[in-house]
Amino acid sequence: MKRIAVLGIAVLVGLIVCAGLAWASMEGDCKAVVEKAAGMFKSKGKDAAIKAINDPKGPFVKGELYVFAVDMNNKVLAHPMSKTLVGKDVSKVKDPKGKFLFAEFLNVAKGKGSGWVEYMWPKPGAKEPSAKRSYIMKVPGENLYIGAGYYK
Secondary structure, eight states, rough: OOHHHHHHHHHHHHHHHHHHHHHHHHHHHHHHHHHHHHHHHHHHOOOHHHHHHHHSSSTTTTTEEEEEEETTTTTTOOOTTGGTTOOOOOOTTTTTTSSHHHHHHHHHTTSSSSSOOOOOOOOTOSEEEEEEEEEEEEEETTSSSEEEEEEO
């Protein structure tokens, strides 16, 4: 009986460690894809970067992880999963818990220049929102920020 209890605890600890490693991996993936997209603004220019970010089969989409771009007035410039957002002012968009998520994104971009924001957002193809965490970064030399997130 004692062995079963010890085995159960070991399995539980293993699952917790694996979940932590998966989240750490997703954080790394988010930062990497955002930095790659920011590099494209410098190397290829704004128009090419926006076009690539808007492409749902482009280099900045990896499953549920995708980059989006928003100007410093909170107008969406690119969103590969929700074309209806492109061109819209999203400064008043709230998640189901009342968080003005794009306002928080903008605060991060204007403040520290980069950082994490947690909020609720539907997964691609879903209607109900899920918990999400996004890495936001102001693009150097541009009047915009980009982000990518993972669902928790």
